[in-house]
Amino acid sequence: DTEVTQTPKHLVMGMTNKKSLKCEQHMGHRAMYWYKQKAKKPPELMFVYSYEKLSINESVPSRFSPECPNSSLLNLHLHALQPEDSALYLCASSQTPGTSYEQYFGPGTRLTVT
């Protein structure tokens, strides 16, 4: 079962709100990723977790705060976002960090910041 789930599917939030995006996989994958995707652009990497530890942070503003509570879950906490942060946020996982396995993506959360 190659499935990554994400909640919520859609989220509208004001610039002063705090919200969280959730991602879950039960494939035993030990690498998990957050991407941001704007319309007609490829996904842009935000964060990588390897064995539940943050291994890559692509200079993402601190208003985005990732968390990996366990090997199956990945959260992205949002606070004081800007309208330009509106995008599709994709979670992905891959089998083992440092190897050549493919990534599997969740359906994404479509975020609108008003």
Added chain:
Amino acid sequence: RKEVEQDPGPFNVPEGATVAFNCTYSNSASQSFFWYRQDCRKEPKLLMSVYSSGNEDGRFTAQLNRASQYISLLIRDSKLSDSATYLCVVSLFGNQFYFGTGTSLTVIP
């Protein structure tokens, strides 16, 4: 210089046509190569991994040329359902994945 370059298209082809996409990558240490397909407002889905010897999956054939640092995807007998954006993805050190800009394909009846 971008890690992965793709012709964004769009490619508009009639049903039944054969279409090829190419992708070049800049880092010769790249280890793994993939083609993903992304439908409008959906997530990328793995189409196929690309192996050094080339590989085929039905109407789809992927090739890798390490010497020239390019990857190709050939789609034979195009179907309407093949209309999508095709993303070339290159992996370096296993957990760094670099995406091309994507190539848009529309198959016309």
